[in-house]
Amino acid sequence: MRHTTHLIRKLAASAALTLAANVQAHHSFAMFDFEKAVTVKGTVSEFQWSNPHVVLYLNADAANGVPAQQWALELTSPGNLTRGGWTRHAFKPGDKVEVELSPLRDGNAGGALRKATLVDTGKVWTSNLRASEKPGLE
Amino acid sequence: MPIRALTNLAAMLAAAVLASTTPLPAAAQTAGTNPPPAARDWADLAKLPDWSGVWTPNISDQNAQIKSNPLPWLPAVQTVISRLEAEEKAGRPKGLWVDCLPLGMPGWMIKSHNALELLFTPGRVTVLGEVDGNRLRRIYTDGRGHPDDPDPSFHGHSIGHWEGDTLVVDTIAVLPQTYLAFSEAVGVPNGGDLHVVERIRLASPELLHWTLEIHAPKVLSKPWTTTRIWFRQRARKYDIAEGVCLQGYRRSGRDSDGFPAFLTIPQTALGNPVPPAK
Numbered sequence: 001m002r003h004t005t006h007l008i009r010k011l012a013a014s015a016a017l018t019l020a021a022n023v024q025a026h027h028s029f030a031m032f033d034f035e036k037a038v039t040v041k042g043t044v045s046e047f048q049w050s051n052p053h054v055v056l057y058l059n060a061d062a063a064n065g066v067p068a069q070q071w072a073l074e075l076t077s078p079g080n081l082t083r084g085g086w087t088r089h090a091f092k093p094g095d096k097v098e099v100e101l102s103p104l105r106d107g108n109a110g111g112a113l114r115k116a117t118l119v120d121t122g123k124v125w126t127s128n129l130r131a132s133e134k135p136g137l138e
Numbered sequence: 139m140p141i142r143a144l145t146n147l148a149a150m151l152a153a154a155v156l157a158s159t160t161p162l163p164a165a166a167q168t169a170g171t172n173p174p175p176a177a178r179d180w181a182d183l184a185k186l187p188d189w190s191g192v193w194t195p196n197i198s199d200q201n202a203q204i205k206s207n208p209l210p211w212l213p214a215v216q217t218v219i220s221r222l223e224a225e226e227k228a229g230r231p232k233g234l235w236v237d238c239l240p241l242g243m244p245g246w247m248i249k250s251h252n253a254l255e256l257l258f259t260p261g262r263v264t265v266l267g268e269v270d271g272n273r274l275r276r277i278y279t280d281g282r283g284h285p286d287d288p289d290p291s292f293h294g295h296s297i298g299h300w301e302g303d304t305l306v307v308d309t310i311a312v313l314p315q316t317y318l319a320f321s322e323a324v325g326v327p328n329g330g331d332l333h334v335v336e337r338i339r340l341a342s343p344e345l346l347h348w349t350l351e352i353h354a355p356k357v358l359s360k361p362w363t364t365t366r367i368w369f370r371q372r373a374r375k376y377d378i379a380e381g382v383c384l385q386g387y388r389r390s391g392r393d394s395d396g397f398p399a400f401l402t403i404p405q406t407a408l409g410n411p412v413p414p415a416k
Contacts, residue, residue: 028231028323031408048389051381052238052269055411070413077269079252079379083194083371105229110410129251132194135344135369137376 231323236409242292329356
């Protein structure tokens with residue numbers, strides 16, 4: 001990863017594996033480095049609620065040596081996210097957010113979204129596809 | 139009694155026994171026609187096991203079987219698989235399905251991370267999926283056989299029958315380009331002559347066991363059998379959503395006349411969207 005060495009912290013291998021499985025969907029997510037967690041703050045420019053991957057576009061502030069840049073952060077599908085309690089209204093352009101992501105291994109400004117917190121409300125969004133691995137869920 | 143009459147009687151008795159265990163349209167099967175279902179055909183559906191609801195996959199088990207139940211690839215194919223595995227491990231996954239063509243058979247049943255539902259109507263079971271263009275399979279249970287020369291398709295031609303509470307499905311005529319894969323990045327086209335036999339049953343009231351016996355002689359050294367597990371959900375938030383794969387490769391915008399339109403999003407070779415310039 002290009003600029004973010006000091007932002008990166010190693011996770012326990014088991015936790016990384018769990019998160020990797022949570023977001024896989026139509027394309028493999030092996031291009032993301034789940035051994036790394038990068039935290040960036042910024043402003044939502046677009047929340048694309050469509051298959052096969054929902055995408056949060058984020059204008060990130062420059063901080064800690066990471067330049068201001070736009071990130072494309074991918075999630076699983078709208079159907080799977082809806083089952084996890086998400087809606088297409090989770091984010092709107094202009095929202096201030098802090099996100100934790102697993103970055104693309106090639107250094108481009110893309111990642112798998114692990115966790116997003118709305119700065120104004122403190123609302124936290126996470127995705128856990130494994131939570132559907134039992135019947136009769138509410 | 140003449141021999142022909144005895145033969146006909148035996149056939150009628152056999153048909154009666156079959157009809158008692160296997161709902162078939164009341165009207166006689168006539169080649170080339172689909173007879174209208176009678177009231178009895180609809181009533182017979184109630185005798186089938188209850189597979190209603192939405193079914194979500196056991197992804198953990200899918201992943202565990204990569205090691206616990208490996209595919210018996212032909213040696214030359216194993217070389218390709220090993221290379222693809224190494225590429226995926228190195229973070230360069232081949233995007234088997236990033237073109238948004240259907241996973242087809244048997245990829246959908248093996249590797250789906252999304253919900254599906256099963257519908258029973260007279261003479262047919264329909265499997266409806268979600269992502270990937272709301273893929274679907276039509277399984278004919280009206281007693282017909284496979285066509286003599288079916289057009290190859292992504293999901294092939296499927297005929298089924300009930301053995302007690304187990305639906306047995308036979309599928310042929312799958313396009314040779316359709317992947318036999320155990321991840322989104324590791325798999326090869328089946329190469330042709332694919333034949334899949336499925337046995338689907340409730341292993342417990344809320345658990346569907348979906349067993350596939352896959353004959354892929356162009357890429358496997360012997361048939362491979364796997365059981366995929368699905369969990370029943372009844373909460374409405376699990377209802378199947380529309381899933382148009384190509385929509386995700388567009389963003390909402392306006393066309394040159396000012397109408398709402400889908401605009402192309404640049405992608406990397408691996409299928410990731412490229413963020414627009416800030």
